[in-house]
Amino acid sequence: MNLPADVFAGIGRPVLGVCFTAGRLALFALDGLSHLLRPPFHFRRFGAALVEMAYFSLPVVALTAIFTGMVLALQSYTGFARFSAQGAVASVVVLSMTRELGPVLAGLMVAGRVGAATAAEIGTMRVTDQIDALSTLSTDPMKYLVAPRLLAGIVALPMLVVVADILGVFGGFIVSTASLGFNPTIYLHSTFTYLETMDVASGLIKAAVFGFLIALMGCYNGYTSRGGAQGVGHAATAAVVSASILILAFDYVLTQLFFAR
Amino acid sequence: MTTPLPKIRVRGLAKSFGEKRVLDGVDLDVPAGTSMVVIGGSGSGKSVLIKCILGLIEPDAGRIEIDGVDVLSLRPRKRRAVTARIGMLFQNGALFDxxxxxxxxxxxxxxxxxxxxxxxxxxxxxxxxxxxxxxxxGELFPAELSGGMQKRVALARAIAATPDILFFDEPTTGLDPIMGAVIDGLILDCVKRLGSTAVAITHDMASARRIGDAAAMLHGGRIVWSGPAASLLESGNPLVDQFTHGRREGPIRMELRA
Incomplete structure (x- = not known):
């Protein structure tokens, strides 16, 4: 037994595996995006993907945002009371929602709902030869299945985040004025006094990136799935897990990019 | 006198998946207007052969000509134009659900x-x-149809664009004998009406003799016999005889392990 060689092989194999997957994913993403620039365009498919991703995700994102805003107001009020800074609650709620919690929570919710469904749908098409059938009917599967979903992800998430931001702030407003004794006019004034365009814009840019990642991981895992029902199940799980991890990782990278001095 | 150019000519086609060599130098000619049936055991590479011709799988070696044009050397756009003239009926229908x-x-x-x-x-x-x-x-979704209806819809999809060439992958699998005969009859009608060249792969001997003018057997990654479909049951080839008569004993040894 050659111990040093075994150790290096044990490290090298997974590293090479990760590099291989990352390369394949990058090529897949570039191929998908390139179809957004080349006709024919499948507007009907884009519309259907947008409705699925934005409209049908609205209830879950709305509920998540409103409760998050309410909890945020409560938590910051009780925490800030220790050093008599309760007046900052409105600003904390609005900045947290727009910069961070709106895009991240909406992203995670949509990843769970749409990412899994996308991977399962495309994965089923793969294992039942429907993707091969598309090719035999002169239709590029990347153009028909992947490109419209990538664009829908980029468009849908910012729309959802606008709603999440408004409802999150509204949730904080309700709790603060109804049970924490804040004056509604002063609360709203505080909310908008320290809010800057960049706070909202950064959240929307993050949302567009997260939407792209969710669609990409759903499509990639579905498209590359193998082995029948088990393979499709694995693809759905992998789509949700990988999209969630990428959302959190890219959240850090983008925050560093926007706000690090 | 020159021999007419076959509609499809395959030479030395090879394809491996990992260690497993599925196609090992397949040579096959399909004359224009002919219905060719390719028979062979499960896992013998019949579907891989068709998918290579369709451009769905890239072969490791060999040459595929359609109307004398080597499709493997074509740029993707030109290759798509060639394969657009091919209609395909998938084994499970592969209807978009x-x-x-x-x-x-x-x-x-x-x-x-x-x-x-x-x-x-x-x-x-x-x-x-x-x-x-x-x-x-037409208003229903594929999941609302019976197996026989799904096959008919899949056949309708394959012929809708009036292709020059039609491929049928196990067209009667999963159907009862009467529905199998109905599908075979429809296939024959379509092929005759369109004047297409057809290639069908099947294990179903009744179906093979009904729809085929010519037949070939794929075994061990190669075409081991070819001849008229009508002579399938008395080919004189021990491999074909064992297969067509469904005998356990003979030169074909079933692989019980993958």
Whole structure:
């Protein structure tokens, strides 16, 4: 037994595996995006993907945002009371929602709902030869299945985040004025006094990136799935897990990019 | 006198998946206007052969000519133009389950020939009618159809764009003998009406003799016999005889392990 060689092989194999997957994913993403620039365009498919991703995700994102805003107001009020800074609650709620919690929570919710469904749908098409059938009917599967979903992800998430931001702030407003004794006019004034365009814009840019990642991981895992029902199940799980991890990782990278001095 | 150019000519086609060599130098000629049936055991590479010709799988070596043009050397766009002339009936139908039946049938018309939806719908109804399906079936989704109806819809989709070449992958698998005969009859009608060249792969000997003019057997990654489909049961080739008569004993040893 050659111990040093075994150790290096044990490290090298997974590293090479990760590099291989990352390369394949990058090529897949570039191929998908390139179809957004080349006709024919499948507007009907884009519309259907947008409705699925934005409209049908609205209830879950709305509920998540409103409760998050309410909890945020409560938590910051009780925490800030220790050093008599309760007046900052409105600003904390609005900045947290727009910069961070709106895009991240909406992203995670949509990843769970749409990412899994996308991977399962495309994965089923793969294992039942429907993707091969598309090719035999002169239709590029990347153009028909992947490109419209990538664009829908980029468009849908910012729309959802606008709603999440408004409802999150509204949730904080309700709790603060109804049970924490804040004056509604002063609360709203505080909310908008320290809010800057960049706070909202950064959240929307993050949302567009997260939407792209969710669609990409759903499509990639579905498209590359193998082995029948088990393979499709694995693809759905992998789509949700990988999209969630990428959302959190890219959240850090983008925050560093926007706000690090 | 020169020999007429075959519609499809395959030479030395090889394809491996990992260690497993599925195709090992396949040579096959399909003359224009002929219905060729390729028989062979499960896992013998029949579907891989068809998928290589269709461009769905890239072979490791060999040459595939359609009308004398080596399709493997073509640029993707030109290759797509060649494969657009091929219609394919998949083993399980492979109907798009998110689309209604009529859109499945008209898919190729809208994608390849840029036919407008309203005209494509009328054409889909017409083709469904030719295959014995009512226009109202067009509104249903594939999951609402029986196996036989799904096969008919898949056949309708394969012929909708009037292809030069038709491939049938196990067209009667999963159907009862009567429905199998019905599907075979429809296949024959379609091939004759369109004047297409057809390649069918099957294990079903009754179906092979019904739809085939010529037959070939794929075994061990190669074509081991070819001849008229009518002589399949008395070919004189021990491999073909064992296969067509379904004998346990003979030169073909079933692999019980993958």
């Amino acid at each position: 998110s689309l209604p039946v009529w859109e499945n049938v008209a898919f190729g018309l809208m994608a390849q020939k840029m036919v407008r939806r309203i005209e494509a719908r009328a054409r889909a109804d017409e083709i469904l009618g030719q295959l014995g399906l009512a226009a109202s079936v």
